[in-house]
Amino acid sequence: MVDLAQSQVAEAAAATPGAPRIWTLVSEKPGDMAQVQAILDALALPWEPKRLIVDQRWQIANPPFRPDLDHLDRARSDRLVPPWPDLVIASGRRMAGPQLWIKQQSGGRTKLVLIGRPRRWLDRFDLVIGTSQYRLPPKPNVLRLDLPLMRPAIEAVAKAREEWAPKLASLPRPLIAVLVGGQTKPFRFDAEVARDLMRRSQALAEAEGGGTLYVTTSRRTPKPVADALAAALPANARLYLWRPDGGGENPYFGLLAHADRFIVTGDSASMMVEVARLGRPLLIYDLPRRVGRGDRFHYALAQLVHVPSGMEGVWWRRLLHPVGDLLYRYAAIGYSRDLGDLHQVLIRRGLATRLGDPTPPRPPEAVDEVALVAERIRALLGLGKS
Numbered sequence: 001m002v003d004l005a006q007s008q009v010a011e012a013a014a015a016t017p018g019a020p021r022i023w024t025l026v027s028e029k030p031g032d033m034a035q036v037q038a039i040l041d042a043l044a045l046p047w048e049p050k051r052l053i054v055d056q057r058w059q060i061a062n063p064p065f066r067p068d069l070d071h072l073d074r075a076r077s078d079r080l081v082p083p084w085p086d087l088v089i090a091s092g093r094r095m096a097g098p099q100l101w102i103k104q105q106s107g108g109r110t111k112l113v114l115i116g117r118p119r120r121w122l123d124r125f126d127l128v129i130g131t132s133q134y135r136l137p138p139k140p141n142v143l144r145l146d147l148p149l150m151r152p153a154i155e156a157v158a159k160a161r162e163e164w165a166p167k168l169a170s171l172p173r174p175l176i177a178v179l180v181g182g183q184t185k186p187f188r189f190d191a192e193v194a195r196d197l198m199r200r201s202q203a204l205a206e207a208e209g210g211g212t213l214y215v216t217t218s219r220r221t222p223k224p225v226a227d228a229l230a231a232a233l234p235a236n237a238r239l240y241l242w243r244p245d246g247g248g249e250n251p252y253f254g255l256l257a258h259a260d261r262f263i264v265t266g267d268s269a270s271m272m273v274e275v276a277r278l279g280r281p282l283l284i285y286d287l288p289r290r291v292g293r294g295d296r297f298h299y300a301l302a303q304l305v306h307v308p309s310g311m312e313g314v315w316w317r318r319l320l321h322p323v324g325d326l327l328y329r330y331a332a333i334g335y336s337r338d339l340g341d342l343h344q345v346l347i348r349r350g351l352a353t354r355l356g357d358p359t360p361p362r363p364p365e366a367v368d369e370v371a372l373v374a375e376r377i378r379a380l381l382g383l384g385k386s
Contacts, residue, residue, distance in 0.1 A: 020381050021083065022047040025090035025098060028054065030219070031270035032091035034150035035115050039089060042374035048085070050078045054094050062093060065119040067100030084110050087381060091115035100124060111380050115149070117335045126380055129373060133269060133342040136335050143376055145369045146345050152274040156253045164254030172236070174211040176204065177259035179252075179275075180229065181268035182220030187287035187339075189267060191228035197285055198232040200355055201263055204283070205236070213237035214259065216251055218268070219244075256280075263355055269342055272352065277366045281359050282352040284343050 024036055026049045040047055053073040054063075063071030069080070071094065080098070084106035088099050096118045103110045103124070111126040117134045118125060123141065130136040131148045138144070168175060178201050183189035198215075205211045213234060217226050219242060226241050233239050240251050255262075262275045263283045275282045346352035351363045378384070 019046050020086040020383075022087045022089065023050050023085040023102075024048070025088060025095045026051040027090070027092055027095055029092060031148075031150060032095075032115065034270065035148055036089055036091050038149040038151060038370050039113075039115075039373055039377070042370045043377060047089075050080060052077045052095065052098060058094070062119075063097070065093065066097055067104050069098055069101055071097065080105075087111045087113065087377070089113045089115075089377075093117070093119055096125075113377055113380070117337065122335075127376055131269075131342065132345040133337050133339045134335065135338065135341070143373065145373070146349070147276070147342075147366060147369070148269050148273050149370050149373065150270050150273055151277045151368070152256055153253070157257050157278070160253035161257035164251065164258060168254065168258050171212040171214075171238075172210055174205075174208050174260035175255075175258060176201065176208075176211055176213050176261045176263060177255040178213055178215040179255075179262060179264045179268065179271045180215065180217045180221050180225070181265045181271065182218065182222055182225070184220070184267045184339075186289045187267050188290035189222075189225060189265070189287055191224050193287060194225045194228035195232045197263075197265065198229060198234065200285070202234045202237075204261070204263070204355065205234075208261075210236065211260075214240075214251060214255055216240040216255065217242045218271070220267075261359065266339060266343055269339060272342070272346060273366075276346055276351040276363065277368075279363055279365060281363065282346070283355040283357075283359060284346070284352050285355045286343070 022043075022045060024040060024047055026036075027033060053076040055071055055073045058071045069077075080102060082105075084102060086109075088102055088110055090096065090099050090112075091114070093116060096114055096116075099112045099114060100121070103112055112124070113127045113129065114125050115129045117130055117136055118128065122128060122137075122139070126141060128136065128142050129145065129149075130142060131145045136142050136144060178197070180194075180197070181189075201213055201215075205213050213236065215229055215233065215237060217229070217240070221242060230239055230241070238251075240248065242250070256274065256278060259280070261281050261283065263285055264271045264275060265285045266272075266287050272282060272284065343352070343354075347354070349364065349366070351366055353359055
């Protein structure tokens with residue numbers, strides 16, 4: 001993740017003659033920031049972090065999408081003042097509004113790179129980077145990738161390998177890590193689903209001769225789900241409950257280093273991709289879908305008119321491009337997201353299977369597309385290849 005403690009980064013940005021001024025908007029979402037960090041590393045240019053804290057009332061709900069800073073906790077956020085940057089890199093819809101505001105203040109000079117999908121005004125961004133779960137249109141300013149750019153923290157995994165080896169050595173093998181996320185549209189993740197996850201994880205362990213389930217929750221796991229996991233935990237299993245204060249020994253990196261199998265709930269793009277990039281056997285637990293009655297029509301329409309990655313050449317999909325663009329332009333629907341599309345890419349590439357399907361012995365190496373992203377950004381800045 002972007003390290004705010006490294007103030008020398010900002011000092012280097014100011015002290016490098018002729019270098020473009022690059023800001024990155026630092027949000028509170030680790031998955032978003034992991035992708036930003038991957039791009040910054042690949043660019044190998046000086047940059048300056050701007051930490052923006054979303055106001056408490058917008059921590060869950062999405063704020064109005066417009067070029068302003070009204071949804072931020074201004075007292076706790078870094079100040080955004082001139083000189084305005086040449087480039088702003090950010091991830092997620094909550095950071096898109098401040099990006100547009102910065103571009104407005106600079107008189108349109110600042111270029112914007114956004115990871116994800118803007119709710120509106122796609123053409124105001126100079127580069128939008130969308131991975132397979134985002135159904136973005138094929139346009140010159142859109143770069144569509146197969147997988148999100150986050151990758152495991154290799155140094156943290158290496159350190160955890162040594163630290164956790166004695167702690168895990170006595171557990172019966174195979175060691176099966178169950179990585180639990182939380183509810184996100186359009187999935188349902190409640191106590192009933194948590195109990196089913198435990199039943200099916202235990203069935204896998206028994207099919208492989210017993211072994212050990214090691215379950216760990218995450219920042220997004222709601223308390224009813226965590227409670228249900230604890231109540232349904234098999235006798236041979238271990239459970240770590242994530243705490244906001246960081247208390248307890250979080251086994252996440254230790255499991256990335258030592259587990260033989262990984263079951264990951266299908267809501268968590270970051271955990272699925274981190275496991276896949278390590279080349280470890282990944283089993284996706286499909287969450288049931290739930291779309292509210294009021295949202296059902298809009299969701300179905302968005303899924304129809306917006307083209308999933310890999311289907312751009314299908315003739316009837318091409319006919320729907322202008323329909324989707326028109327509906328987006330007039331704010332009738334936004335570009336849709338479907339994590340099921342990411343599941344399909346992982347499975348198609350041999351990087352994952354669904355829980356219950358046969359697990360391949362060793363997945364292939366995941367292709368890293370960050371160099372392509374860095375090349376496009378350098379071109380935006382008028383720079384040659386690094």
